[in-house]
Amino acid sequence: MWKRIRTQVSLNRWGWGVQFQAQPEGPQEPIALCICNANHLMLKGKRVIVTGASTGIGEQMAYHLAQMGAHVLVTARTEAKLQKVRTKHTHTGHICCVSLCPANGLQSCPAAPRGLDMLILNHVGNSYFNYFDGDVGHVQKLLKINFLSYVAMTVSALPRLKDSGGSIVVVSSMAGKAGFPFTAPYSATKFALDGFFSSLRQELIIQKVDVSITLCVLGFIDTAASDVVLVSPAPKEECALEIIKGGALRQREIYYKYAATKIPLLIRDWAPELLDYLIRRSYNVENLKKN
Numbered sequence: 310m311w312k313r314i315r316t317q318v319s320l321n322r323w324g325w326g327v328q329f330q331a332q333p334e335g336p337q338e339p340i341a342l343c344i345c346n347a348n349h350l351m352l353k354g355k356r357v358i359v360t361g362a363s364t365g366i367g368e369q370m371a372y373h374l375a376q377m378g379a380h381v382l383v384t385a386r387t388e389a390k391l392q393k394v395r396t397k398h399t400h401t402g403h404i405c406c407v408s409l410c411p412a413n414g415l416q417s418c419p420a421a422p423r424g425l426d427m428l429i430l431n432h433v434g435n436s437y438f439n440y441f442d443g444d445v446g447h448v449q450k451l452l453k454i455n456f457l458s459y460v461a462m463t464v465s466a467l468p469r470l471k472d473s474g475g476s477i478v479v480v481s482s483m484a485g486k487a488g489f490p491f492t493a494p495y496s497a498t499k500f501a502l503d504g505f506f507s508s509l510r511q512e513l514i515i516q517k518v519d520v521s522i523t524l525c526v527l528g529f530i531d532t533a534a535s536d537v538v539l540v541s542p543a544p545k546e547e548c549a550l551e552i553i554k555g556g557a558l559r560q561r562e563i564y565y566k567y568a569a570t571k572i573p574l575l576i577r578d579w580a581p582e583l584l585d586y587l588i589r590r591s592y593n594v595e596n597l598k599k600n
């Protein structure tokens with residue numbers, strides 16, 4: 310038999326967190342520790358859509374949400390990869406998969422829930438990591454996947470989110486806030502997200518519409534690997550949790566990892582050339598693939 314002993318109550322970004330120790334009944338030493346976050350309940354029973362959730366950060370978000378008791382609909386193009394996400398997590402249940410083309414919004418998705426509390430826009434199309442090659446067609450294609458489809462998904466989900474007082478979470482990047490080399494098409498799509506969703510947020514507030522928009526500014530995450538970038542990547546599991554927290558707390562923006570992203574962006578506004586220089590110094594151009 311186990312008994313749970315409350316060891317600590319503290320205020321964290323979720324509100325009040327309660328820490329428990331699981332201890333076998335009797336005089337033994339504690340052998341397991343679990344952090345039960347009281348406000349995990351905030352997402353229990355909530356209906357959440359996560360796009361681009363067959364791999365990477367999206368997959369991790371699906372796992373966290375299922376564990377919190379949310380009803381999660383995960384989308385991507387590859388049905389087989391999505392089914393893997395679901396079967397890996399059958400014990401917590403609540404994950405449902407659809408192969409969806411985000412450009413068509415929710416119209417093309419009869420499986421989408423009638424009610425919706427949170428839309429997490431996370432998918433991203435393939436791009437290259439190198440000097441801009443002049444391919445305008447690629448920029449257009451990437452804008453369709455990384456930007457226009459986010460707009461389409463938002464338009465079709467907004468009526469449901471208005472009904473529930475829900476949240477939109479937009480996954481962006483440091484490369485959508487400052488100029489990083491070798492990602493020109495990708496950066497363009499991420500800057501576009503900031504422009505569109507920051508404007509839309511203002512309009513929702515003016516119209517007193519109770520739908521929050523959270524823009525997630527991420528640094529380098531370990532779903533990607535590069536010997537050109539001289540910065541160590543942050544873990545996707547923690548990153549996924551920070552994104553969910555930001556959405557649940559209806560924050561305007563989240564920065565992950567906080568210091569590594571927020572401080573450079575503070576420098577950007579006061580000494581842009583200094584930030585440009587620091588960014589260039591964090592790359593090993595020698596290792597860039599020669600075409």
Ligand SMILES: NC(=O)C1=CN([C@@H]2O[C@H](COP(=O)(O)OP(=O)(O)OC[C@H]3O[C@@H](n4cnc5c(N)ncnc54)[C@H](OP(=O)(O)O)[C@@H]3O)[C@@H](O)[C@H]2O)C=CC1
Pocket residue numbers: 360361362363364365366367384385386387388390409410411430431432433434435454480481482483527528529530531532533
């Ligand atoms: N990794 C990093 O260092 C950083 C990542 N980010 C952002 O985090 C988010 C997640 O990135 P990460 O987890 O690394 O990405 P992954 O490449 O691991 O996952 C991308 C997801 O998008 C889906 N996808 C790809 N192409 C399309 C398409 N045309 N239409 C619909 N879905 C598509 C993929 O599934 P499928 O192929 O089956 O469709 C997959 O589920 C992105 O928005 C990215 O910009 C931000 C900063 C840094």
Ligand SMILES: CC(C)CCC[C@@H](C)[C@H]1CC[C@H]2[C@@H]3C(=O)C=C4C[C@@H](O)CC[C@]4(C)[C@H]3CC[C@]12C
Pocket residue numbers: 438482483484489492527528529533534535538540569573587588591
């Ligand atoms: C030195 C500092 C100011 C901070 C440096 C942070 C830099 C290194 C971080 C911030 C945003 C990151 C890029 C990103 O957003 C997404 C991708 C797509 C992926 O498929 C390949 C990697 C790539 C290009 C990341 C590369 C590393 C970047 C530029």
